[in-house]
Amino acid sequence: MMTVTGLHSRVTLLLCFISTAACNTFAFTEEPSERAGKADGYCSRIIRAQSNRKEGNNEFRLRVEGDPESYQPGSTYRVTVIASSPSYFRGFTLIALKEGAEGDKDEDYAGNFQIIDEEETQFMTNCPPAVTESTPRRRTSIQVFWTAPPSGSGCVMLKVSIVQKRIIYFQDEGSLTKRMCEKEFAYGDVTDKPLLDCCACGTAKYRVTFYGNWSEKIHPKDYPRRANHWSAIIGASHSKNYVLWEYGGFASEGVKQVAELGSPVKMEEEIRQKGDEVLTVIKMKAQWPAWQPLNVRAAPSAEFSVDRTRHLMSFLTMLGPSPDWNVGLSAEDLCTKECGWAQKVVQDLIPWDAGTDSGVTYESPNKPTAPQDKIRPLTSLDHPQSPFYDPEGGAITPVARVVVERIARKGEQCNIVPDNVDDIVADIAQEEKEEDDTPETCIYSNWSPWSACSSATCEKGKRMRQRMLKAQLDLSVPCPHTQDFEPCMGPGCSDEDASTCMMSEWITWSPCSASCGMGARSRERYVKQFPEDGSVCTLPTEETENCVVNEECSPSSCLVTEWGEWDVCSATCGLGMKRRERMVKMPPADGSICGAEVLEVEKCMMPECHTIPCMLTPWSDWSDCSVTCGKGLRTRQRMLKSPVELGECTEELEQVEKCMLPECPIDCVMSEWTEWSECNKSCGKGHTIRTRMVKLEPQFGGDPCPETIQRKKCKIRKCNRGQASSDEKKRRKEQREKRRSKQGRADVASEHPGCKMRPWSSWTECTKLCGGGIQERLMMVKQRFKTAQLSSCKERKEIRACNVHPC
Numbered sequence: 001m002m003t004v005t006g007l008h009s010r011v012t013l014l015l016c017f018i019s020t021a022a023c024n025t026f027a028f029t030e031e032p033s034e035r036a037g038k039a040d041g042y043c044s045r046i047i048r049a050q051s052n053r054k055e056g057n058n059e060f061r062l063r064v065e066g067d068p069e070s071y072q073p074g075s076t077y078r079v080t081v082i083a084s085s086p087s088y089f090r091g092f093t094l095i096a097l098k099e100g101a102e103g104d105k106d107e108d109y110a111g112n113f114q115i116i117d118e119e120e121t122q123f124m125t126n127c128p129p130a131v132t133e134s135t136p137r138r139r140t141s142i143q144v145f146w147t148a149p150p151s152g153s154g155c156v157m158l159k160v161s162i163v164q165k166r167i168i169y170f171q172d173e174g175s176l177t178k179r180m181c182e183k184e185f186a187y188g189d190v191t192d193k194p195l196l197d198c199c200a201c202g203t204a205k206y207r208v209t210f211y212g213n214w215s216e217k218i219h220p221k222d223y224p225r226r227a228n229h230w231s232a233i234i235g236a237s238h239s240k241n242y243v244l245w246e247y248g249g250f251a252s253e254g255v256k257q258v259a260e261l262g263s264p265v266k267m268e269e270e271i272r273q274k275g276d277e278v279l280t281v282i283k284m285k286a287q288w289p290a291w292q293p294l295n296v297r298a299a300p301s302a303e304f305s306v307d308r309t310r311h312l313m314s315f316l317t318m319l320g321p322s323p324d325w326n327v328g329l330s331a332e333d334l335c336t337k338e339c340g341w342a343q344k345v346v347q348d349l350i351p352w353d354a355g356t357d358s359g360v361t362y363e364s365p366n367k368p369t370a371p372q373d374k375i376r377p378l379t380s381l382d383h384p385q386s387p388f389y390d391p392e393g394g395a396i397t398p399v400a401r402v403v404v405e406r407i408a409r410k411g412e413q414c415n416i417v418p419d420n421v422d423d424i425v426a427d428i429a430q431e432e433k434e435e436d437d438t439p440e441t442c443i444y445s446n447w448s449p450w451s452a453c454s455s456a457t458c459e460k461g462k463r464m465r466q467r468m469l470k471a472q473l474d475l476s477v478p479c480p481h482t483q484d485f486e487p488c489m490g491p492g493c494s495d496e497d498a499s500t501c502m503m504s505e506w507i508t509w510s511p512c513s514a515s516c517g518m519g520a521r522s523r524e525r526y527v528k529q530f531p532e533d534g535s536v537c538t539l540p541t542e543e544t545e546n547c548v549v550n551e552e553c554s555p556s557s558c559l560v561t562e563w564g565e566w567d568v569c570s571a572t573c574g575l576g577m578k579r580r581e582r583m584v585k586m587p588p589a590d591g592s593i594c595g596a597e598v599l600e601v602e603k604c605m606m607p608e609c610h611t612i613p614c615m616l617t618p619w620s621d622w623s624d625c626s627v628t629c630g631k632g633l634r635t636r637q638r639m640l641k642s643p644v645e646l647g648e649c650t651e652e653l654e655q656v657e658k659c660m661l662p663e664c665p666i667d668c669v670m671s672e673w674t675e676w677s678e679c680n681k682s683c684g685k686g687h688t689i690r691t692r693m694v695k696l697e698p699q700f701g702g703d704p705c706p707e708t709i710q711r712k713k714c715k716i717r718k719c720n721r722g723q724a725s726s727d728e729k730k731r732r733k734e735q736r737e738k739r740r741s742k743q744g745r746a747d748v749a750s751e752h753p754g755c756k757m758r759p760w761s762s763w764t765e766c767t768k769l770c771g772g773g774i775q776e777r778l779m780m781v782k783q784r785f786k787t788a789q790l791s792s793c794k795e796r797k798e799i800r801a802c803n804v805h806p807c
Contacts, residue, residue: 235315709772
């Protein structure tokens with residue numbers, strides 16, 4: 001039977017999930033000697049604590065962004081604890097344990113948490129691996145980052161406890177527990193990262209191909225239509241001692257220049273300074289625009305080599321325009337556990353933030369991050385203005401895919417998996433010869449074919465090829481030579497048959513050109529290695545053969561000839577169109593129209609037109625609004641960095657947008673003054689008044705309204721003392737007669753010539769309580785006689801002053 005004291009202790013243990021203060025109190029009262037001891041012992045007491053708790057609750061949920069079923073070792077994930085409306089929670093504790101662990105040792109905890117908002121979350125004082133709230137208060141969600149543990153850690157249990165008032169929710173299964181296991185790789189994929197030591201033998205050669213998928217169709221929010229592009233791709237195959245970039249690290253100056261400017265020059269300089277730590281520099285040209293169909297523009301690719309010490313591959317490219325967003329691979333290990341080389345790696349890429357600029361949209365103005373942040377993946381909850389924002393916190397749709405495929409191996413291989421046909425290659429040329437050292441700021445024509453060897457015998461000679469420098473976009477970066485020489489010998493003099501072409505395998509046959517009857521199909525292959533002696537490769541790269549589809553065609557079918565040759569491309573450079581035709585050999589037997597296509601049109605791509613890419617400065621800050629109040633305009637500019645003599649740049653250099661400031665003040669508007677009234681005295685000193693009305697009240701801080709009534713003194717004649725009282729009586733009598741006269745006119749309003757009038761309305765309320773106001777009354781037409789003239793029968797209006805006493 002549990003005592004009251006024991007029950008209180010266990011409840012207090014569970015309340016440790018609410019706040020650090022409760023935990024400190026419990027630790028002091030129960031086992032004060034352990035406060036200075038290991039934190040992991042305290043953590044295990046929290047985990048083992050038991051109490052009556054509420055099960056089967058769906059008000060609260062622990063979620064890992066993207067809802068992955070497995071984790072990638074070393075990757076970072078956003079972890080969110082959510083309360084569904086109208087629920088809330090006051091306290092929580094979040095832990096990550098290896099599956100089956102008790103939590104009494106440091107190695108029982110998996111991965112590391114990172115605090116996002118210090119006002120919301122903090123590490124638990126007595127249990128550092130756990131995250132808890134900073135201050136107990138009502139909340140509906142919290143977020144932290146969690147970096148997955150290294151390879152070999154097995155499955156991980158993410159658990160959260162929730163405290164709502166004094167009810168504790170802590171579920172071993174369900175919405176408050178997330179089980180994630182290490183991602184498993186099929187044979188041929190890369191090994192778990194990182195393989196510190198590679199056991200493979202020989203070398204391997206790979207081709208990396210980049211498929212950009214960032215387009216307005218797939219990522220429509222705020223997509224930059226004018227200047228979308230991928231910057232030049234820069235990377236390397238390297239050893240474990242060199243890191244180009246990594247999540248949780250800081251961007252180097254080279255990474256910063258790629259991320260913000262799209263310039264690979266500094267990054268390439270950093271790579272080459274690493275000497276023997278790098279085997280191959282990987283370079284691909286920039287892509288303008290970011291996306292085009294593959295039948296219009298081939299996906300960029302490059303080849304590189306790896307060996308036992310330099311078996312990692314990294315690259316990056318800027319997503320432009322953007323503040324500092326990129327995609328790429330970091331330390332992708334191509335060495336397998338079986339001491340071989342990975343056959344193929346396919347990776348979908350989401351953008352990451354270099355931590356050097358704080359912009360949140362594609363075209364945010366420059367806003368350097370100070371101090372510099374760590375590199376991290378973008379998420380769908382970063383900022384409501386982000387083009388990738390999703391209030392539900394879903395995974396970001398990949399913006400690119402990279403395919404790394406092994407194309408050859410050289411030297412003795414020590415893995416147990418047999419080679420395929422493509423792996424049996426006699427030799428791989430030195431990678432240094434294949435590297436393209438051309439800076440991105442130098443624009444050349446393609447290399448011409450190699451010339452014939454200067455020696456016709458087996459004596460050593462030379463052969464040459466040339467290219468033309470079209471433009472030098474940055475005069476501070478020198479452009480290398482336009483001629484290239486290499487040694488050669490006469491035909492048939494090399495140690496091996498230098499005139500042999502190395503061809504790729506045939507691709508699959510195309511569909512038959514006919515839907516019924518006789519047609520044609522074709523297949524292609526390409527030259528993988530040209531003859532070393534400079535001779536022309538004569539092996540065919542295309543094959544065509546007849547094909548038959550449904551020999552017993554219906555009476556409505558027709559037979560057509562084979563397709564003719566393609567016409568010349570309609571464009572001399574850039575994108576154009578070409579067409580080809582075929583004839584109807586036999587029309588349908590039933591006399592119907594032949595439904596087979598007799599004309600085909602497709603796009604064709606000629607060499608790039610001689611257009612010069614614009615090199616522009618970043619946009620300036622927006623100017624002040626052109627007005628001080630109300631609606632106006634503001635502008636921003638950027639400058640052309642390319643020399644003018646290289647050609648005209650069509651990019652806009654100035655942008656204008658509307659701006660809105662507080663409304664302009666509107667002053668008070670008054671009517672004209674009325675005539676002065678009669679003097680209010682028949683003798684002696686008196687006064688007369690005049691009034692005016694407010695036509696428009698002041699708005700938005702405009703000038704206030706001036707006075708609406710004025711008075712001035714008047715003096716008609718001196719009053720005789722003896723006659724003063726009689727004169728006053730006479731004046732009062734006259735006033736009474738006037739009032740009776742007016743009342744009589746109101747009562748007999750029907751006597752108004754030409755029409756019958758209604759009685760006078762009541763006087764309106766005075767427009768002011770003091771200082772002189774105005775009252776109005778109206779007489780409306782009740783009936784208009786046929787003989788009446790319009791001018792003699794109309795509504796009447798009277799105005800009088802009121803509340804003339806000073807305020």
